[in-house]
Each structure stands twice: as C-alpha cells, then as structure tokens.
Amino acid sequence: xxxxxxxxxxxxxxxxxxxxxxxxxxxxxxxxxxxxxxxxxxxxxxxxxxxxxxxxxxxxxxxxxxxxxxxxxxxxxxxxxxxxxxxxxxxxxxxxxxxxxxxxxxxxxxxxxxxxxxxxxxxxxxxxxxxxxxxxxxxxxxxxxxxxxxxxxxxxxxxxxxxxxxxxxxxxxxxxxxxxxxxxxxxxxxxxxxxxxxxxxxxxxxxxxxxxxxxxxxxxxxxxxxxxxxxxxxxxxxxxxxxxx
Amino acid sequence: xxxxxxxxxxxxxxxxxxxxxxxxxxxxxxxxxxxxxxxxxxxxxxxxxxxxxxxxxxxxxxxxxxxxxxxxxxxxxxxxxxxxxxxxxxxxxxxxxxxxxxxxxxxxxxxxxxxxxxxxxxxxxxxxxxxxxxxxxxxxxxxxxxx
Numbered sequence: 136x137x138x139x140x141x142x143x144x145x146x147x148x149x150x151x152x153x154x155x156x157x158x159x160x161x162x163x164x165x166x167x168x169x170x171x172x173x174x175x176x177x178x179x180x181x182x183x184x185x186x187x188x189x190x191x192x193x194x195x196x197x198x199x200x201x202x203x204x205x206x207x208x209x210x211x212x213x214x215x216x217x218x219x220x221x222x223x224x225x226x227x228x229x230x231x232x233x234x235x236x237x238x239x240x241x242x243x244x245x246x247x248x249x250x251x252x253x254x255x256x257x258x259x260x261x262x263x264x265x266x267x268x269x270x271x272x273x274x275x276x277x278x279x280x281x282x283x284x285x286x287x288x289x290x291x292x293x294x295x296x297x298x299x300x301x302x303x304x305x306x307x308x309x310x311x312x313x314x315x316x317x318x319x320x321x322x323x324x325x326x327x328x329x330x331x332x333x334x335x336x337x338x339x340x341x342x343x344x345x346x347x348x349x350x351x352x353x354x355x356x357x358x359x360x361x362x363x364x365x366x367x368x369x370x371x372x373x374x375x376x377x378x379x380x
Numbered sequence: 381x382x383x384x385x386x387x388x389x390x391x392x393x394x395x396x397x398x399x400x401x402x403x404x405x406x407x408x409x410x411x412x413x414x415x416x417x418x419x420x421x422x423x424x425x426x427x428x429x430x431x432x433x434x435x436x437x438x439x440x441x442x443x444x445x446x447x448x449x450x451x452x453x454x455x456x457x458x459x460x461x462x463x464x465x466x467x468x469x470x471x472x473x474x475x476x477x478x479x480x481x482x483x484x485x486x487x488x489x490x491x492x493x494x495x496x497x498x499x500x501x502x503x504x505x506x507x508x509x510x511x512x513x514x515x516x517x518x519x520x521x522x523x524x525x526x527x
Contacts, residue, residue: 180508184475189506218387254499255473261415299395303402314406316414316436318483323504333507 144221146363153356160352167346175339182336191249193339196324197347199242202270203305205235205351209277210302213295223359225291226366228298229281230358234351236274243267254318262311263319266304273301416483419462435464435493436483436501444478457484457493468495475500 143149175193182189212228215221246264247257258264277294284290312321324330330337381389406413416436435457443456452469455478466484476482481503484495507515 180510182506183509183512185502185506192506214391217391218384253473253475253502255475256497256499259415259499262413299391300398302395303398307402307406314413315410316416316418318415318499318501320502320504323506326504331505333511335508336506 140215141219141221144219144223146223149223150360150363153360156352157356160349160356163349164346164353167342167349169346171339171342171344171346175336175343179336179339180333185253188249188252189336191245192336193343195242195245195249196340197344198238198245199267200344201347201351202235202239202242202267203308204348205231205238206270206273206298206302207305208355209235210298210305213298216291216295217299225295226362227355227359228295229278229291230355230362232274232278232281234354234358236271236278238347238351239267239271239274243271259318261317261319262315263308263317266308266311270301270304270308273297273304277301418459419457419464420459422464422488423462432485432487434483434485435466435495436481437464439476439478439480439482441478457482464493465491466493466495468498470496470498472498473500475502 143152171193176190179190179193181187209228209231212224212231216224216228243264246267250259251257277297280297281290281294284293309322311317312319323332324337324340332340416434419435419437422433422435437457437459440456440458440463443454445454446452447454449469451471452467453472454465454467456463456465458464466486468484468486473482476498481501483499483501484493485497485499486493486495488494
C-alpha cells in the first residue's frame with residue numbers, strides 16, 4: 136500500500152488514475168445527491184417533533200461529515216508532504232482547503248437555519264458549534280499561510296504544520312457532544328448502538344452522504360489537475376522567456 | 381535513522397505532546413466549556429451563588445402553569461435527581477412542552493430560577509409521526525410527552 140501511494144506522487148501516473156476515476160465519481164455525485172435530495176425533500180416523512188424542518192438534515196449532516204473528512208485528508212496529505220516531501224501531496228492538500236472551507240460554511244449556515252426554528256436561536260457558543268467554527272478558521276488560516284510566502288515550498292511547509300496541528304480539533308468536534316453538556320444533540324448515525332434515525336429518513340441521508348463524498352473526489356481531482364496544468368504553463372512560459380533572452 | 385524516519389518521529393512526538401497539552405487544557409476548563417448546568421450541579425453549588433448561568437434539564441411532567449398575564453410560564457426543570465422551579469416571561473420555542481429537554485438562561489432568585497431566555501434542546505432521535513404514534517400505542521414510548 137505505501138509503495139502504491141508513493142507511486143501516486145508521480146504527476147503522470149496521478150493524471151492517468153484521476154482520468155479513470157473521474158467519470159465514475161461524476162456519475163455517483165449527480166446520481167446520489169440528486170436521488171437523495173429529491174427523496175429527502177419530497178418523499179421522506181416529516182419528523183414527529185421538528186416537522187418539515189428535519190429536511191435540513193439531508194444537506195447539513197453530509198456537509199458537516201465532509202467538513203471533517205476533508206480536513207482529515209488535508210492533514211494526512213500535509214503530514215506526508217512534511218515527511219516524504221512529495222510535491223503532489225502539498226498540491227493536493229492546498230486543493231483540499233477551499234473545498235473543506237465551503238463544506239464547513241454550508242454546515243454552519245444550514246445548522247443555523249435549522250437551529251432557529253428548533254432550538255429558538257441562530258447561534259450559541261456551545262462546544263460543538265464553536266469547535267466547528269474553529270475548523271472553518273483553520274481552513275482559512277491554512278489558505279492564508281500557504282499563500283503568504285514568496286517561496287512556495289516554505290509556504291507549503293508552514294501551512295502543512297498548521298494542518299497537522301489543527302487535526303487535534305477533529306476528535307474535539309466529534310466528541311464535544313459527549314464530553315460536555317452542549318445544546319447540539321449527540322450523534323444519530325455513527326454511534327455504538329446503531330443509528331437512532333428511522334430508516335425512512337436514514338436512507339436518503341446515506342445517499343446524500345455518499346454523494347457528498349463523491350462530490351469531494353470530483354472537486355479535488357479537478358482542482359489538482361488544473362493546478363498541475365497551471366504549473367506546466369508556468370514552466371513553459373519561463374522556458375520561453377529564457378530562450379528569448 | 382534516515383532523514384525521513386527522523387521527520388516522521390519529530391512530527392509524531394510533536395503531535396503527541398500537543399494532544400496531551402490539549403487534553404489537559406480541556407480537562408482543566410471542562411466546567412467552563414460546559415454549556416449548561418444540571419439541577420444537580422446547582423444543588424451541589426458548582427455554578428456559584430447568584431451567577432447568571434444556563435440551567436438544562438427536562439420540563440417535569442404536569443409542572444407547566446401559565447400565569448394570568450398570558451406570557452409568563454412557571455415550570456420545573458428536573459434531571460430526575462434534583463428539581464428547580466423556573467419562571468419565564470416571554471415566547472417559548474415551539475418544541476417546549478412537558479418532558480422536553482430545555483436550556484434556560486438566567487439566575488436564581490430565592491428558590492426560583494428566573495429565566496431570561498429558554499431554548500429547546502433537540503435529542504438525537506428522528507422518526508416519522510406515525511412511528512411515534514405506533515410506539516406510544518404499543519406502550520414502548522421512552523421519550524417525553526408528545527406535542
């Protein structure tokens with residue numbers, strides 16, 4: 136497995152694999168999110184307490200999952216960049232950050248829209264909400280730091296260290312609702328004694344959940360590929376400028 | 381030790397130290413991170429006297445009384461060990477009812493907790509109304525009272 140991962144560090148091989156995965160990932164994204172959203176919004180039952188407000192869940196929960204998953208991927212890529220100095224790992228980690236920031240923003244905004252009718256407030260500073268807001272700022276900080284150096288390599292290293300340090304926030308987000316009293320409820324899907332969501336609501340949620348994963352793969356591959364092309368253009372332009380002088 | 385292994389070790393040890401430091405800080409701050417106190421915490425005086433705090437627990441069955449002015453509600457918050465009487469003047473959230481988990485912000489005045497804000501806490505159980513009705517009909521209902 137590690138040797139396979141290392142072989143991915145070659146941009147040419149990465150391009151080949153990315154091109155092979157892409158159509159499937161697009162198909163999964165469109166099919167699953169499409170089906171899940173229509174099912175969730177139109178055909179799944181309302182909740183016995185929340186009524187139709189429960190439908191926010193079909194977007195909010197997958198977005199929150201991906202906000203964390205994307206950060207985990209970014210932190211792992213950053214660690215492998217720090218250890219093995221693979222340039223492609225740095226490039227991929229940088230590509231993760233804006234995607235993750237968007238997932239986090241969607242989770243925060245939809246959560247707020249759900250909180251007002253359910254809890255009676257748009258926002259509270261409980262441990263779950265606050266730790267997710269910190270996750271959002273970690274993404275922003277990572278992007279700012281990665282772009283703050285004239286020397287790309289140094290910026291990448293500084294940002295990679297931030298990404299690894301920030302990974303400590305992931306278990307805090309996950310277990311905040313168990314360790315402390317929070318306004319946010321505990322986990323409904325990933326829990327030891329099985330989901331506490333009725334199957335009629337769980338299925339569309341699972342579909343959009345997997346669909347969001349596929350969406351992440353699509354966005355990440357597109358970003359990495361375009362970044363690789365941008366690098367090539369830069370190299371060619373430099374070569375041409377050198378040839379002229 | 382190769383340079384890769386050295387970098388790996390530094391990163392691993394660094395993150396382990398950071399994890400321990402964070403765990404210690406969060407443990408030390410745990411009663412500040414906590415969003416609300418339970419009636420038992422209040423009885424044990426963990427919140428401090430007359431402090432403005434959040435009090436969380438279940439609205440006790442049969443305790444909700446609407447007062448004459450139509451906007452003031454008196455009820456009891458319980459964690460099934462201790463119970464605290466609460467008075468609140470204002471609009472209650474839709475989910476507020478007997479048996480529901482709520483969080484009230486305010487302070488103790490004599491033996492009564494005067495709330496300035498009441499938030500409903502939602503639990504992690506999601507089900508369609510028909511399932512909830514079926515559970516109640518079968519006598520397997522473990523949640524609070526229905527709306």
